[in-house]
Amino acid sequence: MTHTNDPAPARLRAQFAAALGEGQQSEWLAAFAEVPREHYVPRFYQQDEQGRWREVSSGDPGYLETVYSDTALTTQLDEHGVPTSSSSEPRLMLTMLDALDAKPGHRLYELGLGTGYNAALAASHLGGDNVVSVDVDPGLVHLARSRLAKGAYHPFTFTGDGAEGYPARAPYDRIIATVGLRSLPPALLAQTREGSVIVAPIGFGVAKVVVGSDGEASGRFLPVPAFFMPRRTASHGPDFAGLEAQAGTAAAVQATDVLNRLKFPLSLALPGYHSCSWQDESGKVTGVGLWTEDGSTATAHVSGKARQIGPQRLWDKVEELASVFPGGTPAREDFGLTITPGRQRVWYREPEGPSWSLPTE
Ligand SMILES: C[S@@+](CC[C@H](N)C(=O)[O-])C[C@H]1O[C@@H](n2cnc3c(N)ncnc32)[C@H](O)[C@@H]1O
CATH class of the missing domain: 3.30.160 (Double Stranded RNA Binding Domain)
Known part of the structure; x- marks a missing residue:
């Protein structure tokens, strides 16, 4: 961990947590006030008006102020300049963590370790032994793991396709995805128990479902928009x-x-x-x-x-x-999701309303 006598990070972090908490109560605010985001994001990329990326690192002017603002920070780009990892917008992170209804002692699985910041927040609230987090990118896991090792929060991390879960530590009481999904991976559902809560970006929204008996789960979308980078899989370009x-x-x-x-x-x-x-x-x-x-x-x-x-x-x-939808924009929270073994269906207003089947991967 970067230990300095500089009081600025602590002051900015306290202001940041207070701003996130304005107008709302959340048990997670203490974690945001405690976990140093700068430790997990020592550098990020910012795009200028011409779309060119430039690196901003700790020590650069404005670095700390940006780290302690409600901004998503791009932390990795591919060879075409497309972002492949980021630390998400803190307010959206708080909304998603809150939606988990997680209590200390609950076992949480996170799909999308990235910088390790969200996993560190989760570990500070639930205990490191109760948090498992995965990333598909071995380089990112290596970096996050070394930063986590030097910090105060120690979730379990591994490299792999997060859609497969980690059966050795299942069942999970809570699952969070911080990467965009097309549907809930069946292998993850199989690693939950009755009453488990899953919060995951599906399409450009965030679904929250509660697992019932017989592998079924249902719930609604949160009102917030969310544009997470998609889970990485092989793909074709346009024809x-x-x-x-x-x-x-x-x-x-x-x-x-x-x-x-x-x-x-x-x-x-x-x-x-x-x-x-x-x-x-x-x-x-x-x-x-x-x-x-x-x-x-x-x-x-x-x-x-x-x-x-x-x-x-x-x-x-x-x-x-x-x-x-011949006119207007329907509200996200009017959409729900019902999962039965073999089928995932998104519906509008009520389960019997207009509906769309999601691909089960
Ligand atoms: C928005 S970032 C996650 C942010 C992270 N929670 C944090 O606090 O920094 C999304 C991450 O998902 C990872 N990812 C993409 N596809 C994945 C997959 N199939 N399995 C696991 N991780 C994946 C990316 O490498 C990227 O690091």
Whole structure:
């Protein structure tokens, strides 16, 4: 741990925890007031207005103030400059930890160790022996582990695909994912018990479900938006070249309207979708593209022509969704999730309402 006589980190941390706690009671605020975020995030990357990344490290002007602000800190980039790990926004971390309803002594499994900061917060509240955290990236696990070893909180960490869980320490009373999922991995559900609580980003929201008997679980989405980096798996890129040969059909809805207004339901109807847009010289959007990692691709032009290719008819799904929500943006907390062995279903307003099946991985 970086031991200095500088009182600034402690003062900033106290202000940070007080700001997070404004207007709310949470048993987790003590952990935020105690665990030094700077110890787990000694450097991060910030993007300038031109989109260029620059590294900010401890000692740089503004470093500590940013660490103790409600900001997600990107900590790793791939060779294309795409973030592959970050310390999430503290307020969202607090909301998700709170939603766990975890009590000291509960055993917690975290999918997405990253910097180790969330695992350290969890260990400070629940006890290090009760926290298991995994990352798929061995380099990140190595870094987090060495920082955790030098600090005061000692969760158990390992390298692997977090979707598989860690049966040797199961059953878990609580599970938290800090990486975007398309559905709840069945292997994790199998490592819970009746009454276990799972809080996980699914699509662009955070689902909270309680495990019942016979491997079933159900609950609702939290009201907060959440855009976590996706769980890493093998994937295909978009097939825009393949679309060229498609004649196309007349689009019944405005693509830009649906993509903006129905971002969250679309992330449930098309789990793991990616999107892009094209602009003309004046900056006006002329078309949008959508694809999923099975190679399915669709485009829609502002002129009203839509094209689609691949195993899933992505544009048809966009139009179906627009017919369920013809106007306005539905609230996240009006969506729920019911899990039975073999099927995971997201529904709107009530379990019998409009629903979408999530892919069970
Ligand atoms: C937003 S970061 C997690 C933040 C972390 N909880 C913290 O406090 O710093 C998401 C992490 O999930 C990891 N990840 C991605 N796919 C994964 C997988 N299949 N299994 C485990 N971890 C994964 C990434 O390497 C990344 O470090």
